[in-house]
Amino acid sequence: MEEDQELERKMSGLKTSMTEGERKTALEMVQAAGTDRHCVTFVLHEEDHTLGNSLRYMIMKNPEVEFCGYTTTHPSESKINLRIQTRGALPAVEPFQRGLNELMNVCQHVLDKFEASIKDYKNQKASRNGSTF
């Protein structure tokens, strides 16, 4: 996605790691030299297409985003590079955060609808059988 010569690894962002059992998560932000904060590559550790593709979709739905894409660096490495470029001067962190929030809202809604559906189905089945489920 970007050439190494162009990149000057300006690690803006902590390499924090939180241990949660066997999984460490870390988030790094990498910016090319000479650009301002509106195009940034985020490196998400311990993640793969599961979060990458769904997050990319949510971020692309944001009209302020000019470009959003992700790649897995190598199948043996468990991390993804997610690049966001915004129109104008909006800092790239903002659509990233908004995408995460929106994805969470989607999941919450799916969960609510799903659990309601399951409850309805169980009730229907119980009333059809005439016995307690």
Add this chain to the structure above:
Amino acid sequence: MAAAQAVEEMRGRVVLGEFGVRNVHTTDFPGNYAGYDDAWDQDRFEKNFRVDVVHMDENSLEFDMVGIDAAIANAFRRILLAEVPTMAVEKVLVYNNTSIVQDEILAHRLGLIPIHADPRLFEYRNQGDEEGTEIDTLQFRLQVRCTRNPHAAKDSSDPNELYVNHKVYTRHMTWVPLGNQADVFPEGTIRPVHDDILIAQLRPGQEIDLLMHCVKGIGKKVARVANPRLDTFSREIFRNEKLKKVVRLARVRDHYIFSVESTGVLPPDVLVSEAIKVLMGKCRRFLDELDAVQMD
């Protein structure tokens, strides 16, 4: 008129051609289509989204999700297959194994056995922790010795008659409670899901004596947890020459049929709920990281 229809098809349908599938990728992003407002709208999503349960019993569940994009539906499928936590044997301490099955093969087989324990009641084990405490580990003992049956008929050749304990099943596994687990979990609830899984076969004089540590984990080990089956769609119509030109097969893009089959540890609807929560957990983790970075 035709143009509008074509655009609708491009946006909303995946077309099954005779030799391949077209229009696979989602294209309804803001700016791609003139006159359409494609920006993300939570209310519009909530209005159009629905879940219909088709069939449910204790081990399998089939339901439809309508109004969601492939990326997110696929994320749920991937999580169901590989990232819903379960309890499984991870470490095997072999005291004695004189069977014909090698230690590592035996350990591998034991790791695949589904254990009937609710993973939500356990914590992940800390890395580097050798012993394991009652809050993150379950212990099982497997001790079987095969002997010759003294009462067998002289000329019998049936192993079931000749030998005692020559087949090692999961029912031979006994649970060894740690700490206060005996109080928390009633007798008989912590066991392998099926008690008739054949682990190994023995002959007289051979013995298996080992201790298993079962921890909470995720990963391909438990890939049998769910079997989301892709819906198949008959393309037979293309064989018929005359019909070929008249018929156009297309699938609705945002309608997904999920078929989930559980190994028995958790009921399938709990599995799906947990999978959705796992995705939320991932988002929350990165949101927290972002907040931590921005605080400085």
